Amino acid sequence: MAKDILTIGGTDVPLGGTARIELPMVKLYTDTNMSMPVYVKRGKRSGPTLFISAAVHGDELNGIEIISRIIQSKYLDSLKGTLIAVPFVNGYGVLSQSRYLPDRRDLNRSFPGSKRGSLAGRVADRFLSEIVAKADYGIDLHTGSLHRSNLPQVRANLDDPEIMTIAKAFGVPVVLNSNLRDGSLRECADDVGTKVILYEAGEALRFDELSIRAGVKGIVGVMRHLGMLAKSRSKKSLSEPRIARSSSWIRATDSGFTTHIKELGDLVESGDVLAEIKSPYGDVLDQVLCKNGGIIIGKQNIPLVQEGDAMYHIAHFTSPDEVAGHVESMQDELMDSDRIPPSFVAQL
Numbered sequence: 001m002a003k004d005i006l007t008i009g010g011t012d013v014p015l016g017g018t019a020r021i022e023l024p025m026v027k028l029y030t031d032t033n034m035s036m037p038v039y040v041k042r043g044k045r046s047g048p049t050l051f052i053s054a055a056v057h058g059d060e061l062n063g064i065e066i067i068s069r070i071i072q073s074k075y076l077d078s079l080k081g082t083l084i085a086v087p088f089v090n091g092y093g094v095l096s097q098s099r100y101l102p103d104r105r106d107l108n109r110s111f112p113g114s115k116r117g118s119l120a121g122r123v124a125d126r127f128l129s130e131i132v133a134k135a136d137y138g139i140d141l142h143t144g145s146l147h148r149s150n151l152p153q154v155r156a157n158l159d160d161p162e163i164m165t166i167a168k169a170f171g172v173p174v175v176l177n178s179n180l181r182d183g184s185l186r187e188c189a190d191d192v193g194t195k196v197i198l199y200e201a202g203e204a205l206r207f208d209e210l211s212i213r214a215g216v217k218g219i220v221g222v223m224r225h226l227g228m229l230a231k232s233r234s235k236k237s238l239s240e241p242r243i244a245r246s247s248s249w250i251r252a253t254d255s256g257f258t259t260h261i262k263e264l265g266d267l268v269e270s271g272d273v274l275a276e277i278k279s280p281y282g283d284v285l286d287q288v289l290c291k292n293g294g295i296i297i298g299k300q301n302i303p304l305v306q307e308g309d310a311m312y313h314i315a316h317f318t319s320p321d322e323v324a325g326h327v328e329s330m331q332d333e334l335m336d337s338d339r340i341p342p343s344f345v346a347q348l
Contacts, residue, residue: 147203256277
């Protein structure tokens with residue numbers, strides 16, 4: 001969607017230009033002004049327009065750090081096309097360390113929104129019209145919810161061939177098919193012709209270094225795939241991500257205190273003991289068993305459960321052992337501090 005002039009929030013950004021824009025939002029009742037920060041970097045040469053966004057849910061912070069590392073990196077020196085980076089969409093939630101907006105709505109169920117609607121609807125409308133609709137592609141960054149961690153993974157509508165290739169280019173071991181949901185950013189982006197994938201990794205209100213590094217590397221991989229950055233000079237071939245067409249949650253069978261036996265990224269088989277639930281006296285009340293084999297891609301962290309609580313999210317693959325090996329390789333590569341500095345500024 002190359003244009004000589006890109007206008008966001010009344011600010012014109014020409015080819016080769018850079019801008020930091022504060023999109024005005026509804027102010028708080030304390031008369032405090034609120035805005036959505038937008039960073040725009042345009043190459044001198046025309047090319048695709050990609051947006052990356054974080055903190056649609058205000059307590060999901062990993063994406064903020066991922067975007068800041070992308071903005072501060074040397075990658076963008078040779079950019080072709082346009083990058084629109086939004087460090088946080090839901091500033092209200094970031095301020096209050098909450099997933100939701102002050103009107104208690106989930107922003108990712110409030111699209112397309114309305115200029116005259118609820119607070120969530122107004123934020124959704126502004127983000128959709130000013131950012132999403134002006135891009136060809138998008139990467140929306142998320143984490144697990146409070147007290148739950150997600151293995152680095154991409155979720156996307158894999159029935160769209162172009163989205164499938166972008167999801168694979170992100171380069172994490174697990175790509176999970178996720179149908180479009182009513183009111184979601186991905187659904188409304190699809191309606192306006194913008195191809196969007198979702199990156200899930202880590203836990204709410206926490207920075208997780210593995211998840212952050214995987215996110216930075218994934219965004220760079222997508223930008224290279226789209227021709228926005230030069231291809232990597234490394235001769236090492238990328239591991240092919242494994243596609244999961246289905247997943248399931250394992251829920252607590254009793255209430256009590258949990259001892260986790262299996263962790264994120266573990267390969268599990270039907271009948272494996274995932275956790276034990278104990279009484280305050282240490283008596284084992286029940287064992288949480290795996291029903292269908294796969295890879296653990298999501299896990300509850302808090303050691304307290306009520307009967308019915310979702311404890312383990314398991315993705316199902318035709319060859320789960322290969323995925324487990326890929327997960328281990330990713331962890332070794334990204335957390336090798338001698339090869340990849342924590343700043344992640346050096347070119348890969």
